[in-house]
Amino acid sequence: xxxxxxxxxxxxxxxxxxxxxxxxxxxxxxxxxxxxxxxxxxxxxxxxxxxxxxxxxxxxxxxxxxxxxxxxxxxxxxxxxxxxxxxxxxxxxxxxxxxxxxxxxxxxxxxxxxxxxxxxxxxxxxxxxxxxxxxxxxxxxxxxxxxxxxxxxxxxxxxxxxxxxxxxxxxxxxxxxxxxxxxx
Numbered sequence: 770x771x772x773x774x775x776x777x778x779x780x781x782x783x784x785x786x787x788x789x790x791x792x793x794x795x796x797x798x799x800x801x802x803x804x805x806x807x808x809x810x811x812x813x814x815x816x817x818x819x820x821x822x823x824x825x826x827x828x829x830x831x832x833x834x835x836x837x838x839x840x841x842x843x844x845x846x847x848x849x850x851x852x853x854x855x856x857x858x859x860x861x862x863x864x865x866x867x868x869x870x871x872x873x874x875x876x877x878x879x880x881x882x883x884x885x886x887x888x889x890x891x892x893x894x895x896x897x898x899x900x901x902x903x904x905x906x907x908x909x910x911x912x913x914x915x916x917x918x919x920x921x922x923x924x925x926x927x928x929x930x931x932x933x934x935x936x937x938x939x940x941x942x943x944x945x946x947x948x949x950x951x952x953x
Contacts, residue, residue, distance in 0.1 A: 773924050774931060777903040781896050781935040788892040788939060792946045795881060800833045800870050802826075810842065810849045819846060823866075835859075835866040873950075881950050889943035893936055900932040 793803035802825045809816035819825065823837040823846060837843055843861050850859045850868070859866050873881070907921045907928075916924070 773907075774903065774928050777899050777928055778931050780899045781931065784892055784895045784899070785935060785938055785942070788888060789942060791888050792885065792942060795885060795946065795950070800827045800829070800831050800868070802833060804855060805833070805835075805850075808849050808853045808855070810845045812842070812845075819849070822846070831870040831872075833868040833870075835868070836864065837866075840864060878950050882947050885943055885946045885950065889939050892939045896932055896935045896939070900928055903928045 790806070793801065794806055802820070805819045805825060808819055810819060810822060811817075812822050819835065822839070822842055823835045826834045826836075828834050835846060837846060840863070843863060843866060846866055847859050847861055850857070850866070855868075857868050857870060859868050861867070904925055907916070907924055910916045911918065911921050
């Protein structure tokens with residue numbers, strides 16, 4: 770791979786990693802501690818991820834158990850979860866917080882699949898925008914005669930192959946998540 774396309778491949782890699790993080794936070798009927806990744810709590814004046822102030826476990830397929838290291842954090846964590854868009858009401862006994870995930874309805878599954886496909890489409894658009902930026906950079910180099918036309922054509926072909934590869938990876942990630950969502 771040419772040095773010129775390294776930058777664009779790195780950007781596409783970051784786009785794919787971002788998509789995979791987003792997909793982890795999509796609730797699929799089973800308890801997944803990653804659904805808590807975006808939720809922060811006020812810990813001595815600074816927003817802190819729940820995983821940094823508590824022990825998060827999955828004791829059963831549809832339950833997450835959160836045990837704060839400091840008992841006074843229970844109420845703070847409960848409030849943060851209630852304010853989030855998680856859609857689950859936490860229950861606590863003063864020491865441990867439990868999140869019980871209800872079975873997803875068929876309608877909700879279909880909505881989540883639509884959301885996942887939209888995330889995938891956004892990732893593909895981002896990859897295509899990165900390709901466009903690369904092609905624009907090559908056209909500028911062509912105008913200033915920094916590279917020959919053959920070198921530019923080779924670089925553009927290589928960039929197209931990189932883009933195609935990442936589009937396939939995005940499609941695969943979406944397919945896996947969709948299958949997970951539709952499995953009852």
